Amino acid sequence: MTSEPPLLRVENMVKRFRVPGGVVEAVSGVGFTLRRGQTLGLVGESGCGKSTTGRAVLQLPPPDEGTVRFDGAELTALSRRDLREVRRRLQIVWQDPRSALNPGRRVRDVVAEGLVIAGRPRAEIGERVDAALTEVGLDPAVVADRRPHEFSGGQCQRVAIARALVLGPELLICDEPVASLDVSVQAQVLNLLEDVKARHGLSLLFISHDLGVVHNVSDRVAVMYLGRIVEIGDVSSVYGAPAHPYTRALLDSVPVPDPLAPAPGPPLTGEVPSPLNPPSGCRFRTRCPMARPLCAERMPELREIGDDHQVACHFSPKSPKSPESPAFPQGGRP
Numbered sequence: 001m002t003s004e005p006p007l008l009r010v011e012n013m014v015k016r017f018r019v020p021g022g023v024v025e026a027v028s029g030v031g032f033t034l035r036r037g038q039t040l041g042l043v044g045e046s047g048c049g050k051s052t053t054g055r056a057v058l059q060l061p062p063p064d065e066g067t068v069r070f071d072g073a074e075l076t077a078l079s080r081r082d083l084r085e086v087r088r089r090l091q092i093v094w095q096d097p098r099s100a101l102n103p104g105r106r107v108r109d110v111v112a113e114g115l116v117i118a119g120r121p122r123a124e125i126g127e128r129v130d131a132a133l134t135e136v137g138l139d140p141a142v143v144a145d146r147r148p149h150e151f152s153g154g155q156c157q158r159v160a161i162a163r164a165l166v167l168g169p170e171l172l173i174c175d176e177p178v179a180s181l182d183v184s185v186q187a188q189v190l191n192l193l194e195d196v197k198a199r200h201g202l203s204l205l206f207i208s209h210d211l212g213v214v215h216n217v218s219d220r221v222a223v224m225y226l227g228r229i230v231e232i233g234d235v236s237s238v239y240g241a242p243a244h245p246y247t248r249a250l251l252d253s254v255p256v257p258d259p260l261a262p263a264p265g266p267p268l269t270g271e272v273p274s275p276l277n278p279p280s281g282c283r284f285r286t287r288c289p290m291a292r293p294l295c296a297e298r299m300p301e302l303r304e305i306g307d308d309h310q311v312a313c314h315f316s317p318k319s320p321k322s323p324e325s326p327a328f329p330q331g332g333r334p
Contacts, residue, residue: 004036006035007070008033008171008203009033009034010053010067011066012030012067014027030049031066031229036203040220041207041220043224043250044224045209047272048226051175053207054092055175057205058173059075059076088118090170092172098149101148107133108129110148110163111132112125113163115128115166115167129166131166133159136158136161154188157177171204173204174205176209179210219234221239223238227283228312230247233310237309243316244312244313245290249268281297283299294314300312
């Protein structure tokens, strides 16, 4: 384990939104670290707060509580001018590439916009735009003067990645970057992200609901449920020995192309609680097959259960503080 401080450290992040009927705490006390050259996958059901977490890291908008430290700089305390300077080192690739690109602008101008805002010389802008387009597999002579509506979804995502790379970032936040693409195109875009990560030494925060994709691209994975991280650790530990019942349920939901495979664990019951009125204590308790009275009384905090493996569960079968706690229901995959 390296002693180098993490590139990104998020602690106790909270983000609330006022909506009709009250206030939703979309992100509730989230914390994690991301080292240089590492990919952290962030997984969970739709609406659990994954995308809000990614945006709050970029201060789009900033969190209501907590800290976001990037390469030693506390982003929540920076002035607008200083934040603009730091943001060049943090870029994002959005889920829907078509809506993320201005339909009225040429590809050359879309990719160059960040450099123009940064005040780069015109000659340098042209060279860097051409280099970025070439790096993502697009011929500048063919695509630079065309507009986004003339391209496929996969090509538009390549343009979006070029726009992010042209500023030379150190951290790339990928918010469901392949969710809207065909399966064959997904593989191409994922391979591209892996290539540029290796070539530039990038760190990636990879947000997705696709457990298979996250397993293939990530070094570590964090599992979110209703605004909180319930398990985080090395991808092989979390996938190979899930310690939280929600993580186990997610893994059991992945289709297995084998008709003779053992049946997964019992399906979850009930619906996801309303974010406007989350359950007391553990937010997962209303759907958990292991729930006990303690779960309603006290919210479990993340605690170490192994080397780079944390879980937020009072009765995790790997918890050293509950040696007699019940094991996961039989039948699920390990």
